[in-house]
Amino acid sequence: MQKKFLSFAVALFAVLLVLFAHLGARLTASAPVFSLAEEKRIYLTFDDGPSTVVTESILDTLAKEQIKATFFVVGERIFGREETLRRIVKEGHTVGVHSYTHRYREIYASDEALLADAEACAKLIRKTTGVVPAVYRFPGGGEHPSAAALLRQKGYRIVLWNAVCGDEEIKNADAATLLQTALQTAKGKEPVVLLLHDSAPHRATAAALPAIIERFRQAGYVFCAF
Numbered sequence: 001m002q003k004k005f006l007s008f009a010v011a012l013f014a015v016l017l018v019l020f021a022h023l024g025a026r027l028t029a030s031a032p033v034f035s036l037a038e039e040k041r042i043y044l045t046f047d048d049g050p051s052t053v054v055t056e057s058i059l060d061t062l063a064k065e066q067i068k069a070t071f072f073v074v075g076e077r078i079f080g081r082e083e084t085l086r087r088i089v090k091e092g093h094t095v096g097v098h099s100y101t102h103r104y105r106e107i108y109a110s111d112e113a114l115l116a117d118a119e120a121c122a123k124l125i126r127k128t129t130g131v132v133p134a135v136y137r138f139p140g141g142g143e144h145p146s147a148a149a150l151l152r153q154k155g156y157r158i159v160l161w162n163a164v165c166g167d168e169e170i171k172n173a174d175a176a177t178l179l180q181t182a183l184q185t186a187k188g189k190e191p192v193v194l195l196l197h198d199s200a201p202h203r204a205t206a207a208a209l210p211a212i213i214e215r216f217r218q219a220g221y222v223f224c225a226f
């Protein structure tokens with residue numbers, strides 16, 4: 001009787017051992033799910049486009065790397081580049097409003113002027129792509145509280161940035177400088193919202209993009225779009 005009980009206990013222990021080992025393996029396998037909150041995120045944001053060569057080249061890189069980004073476009077620059085804008089949407093990126101004219105004096109003349117300018121850009125995006133844009137970035141940056149409140153009422157989320165690649169700040173910066181500037185200014189930011197430009201003069205930005213993606217990926221970042 002005692003012997004029978006002993007073998008039963010051993011069998012039960014073995015079953016429990018297998019069960020726990022299995023459960024442990026499952027927990028280990030699903031561990032990344034629980035660490036999502038600690039995941040490092042970077043948003044690549046491109047302002048001032050669309051352009052023809054630079055935007056298309058950036059789209060090629062993003063497609064190759066299977067990354068989604070956000071493009072804050074200038075309404076006036078859409079003319080003649082409708083296909084590029086449609087490609088941005090078709091490939092799953094986010095299109096945001098970055099004004100119709102990018103002319104500070106006109107846009108910042110009053111909150112009403114800014115709103116009318118934003119709506120003109122949004123209308124053209126909608127007409128060209130069918131998408132209603134829901135994110136906005138102020139030309140030249142800044143927070144502009146009263147205009148921001150009006151934009152929020154219209155349903156826009158205002159997107160600032162906290163890191164730059166230096167393609168506007170550093171004159172004639174080459175791809176290596178842009179990469180270093182992006183890495184330096186992104187240090188300690190969570191999430192990183194990186195400002196880049198895809199307007200016509202910024203071939204160096206397009207050239208730097210593969211290395212920027214590679215280095216942030218190596219550092220454990222996940223790429224996000226707004």
Ligand SMILES: [Zn+2]
Nearest residue numbers: 047048139140
């Ligand atoms: Zn701009």
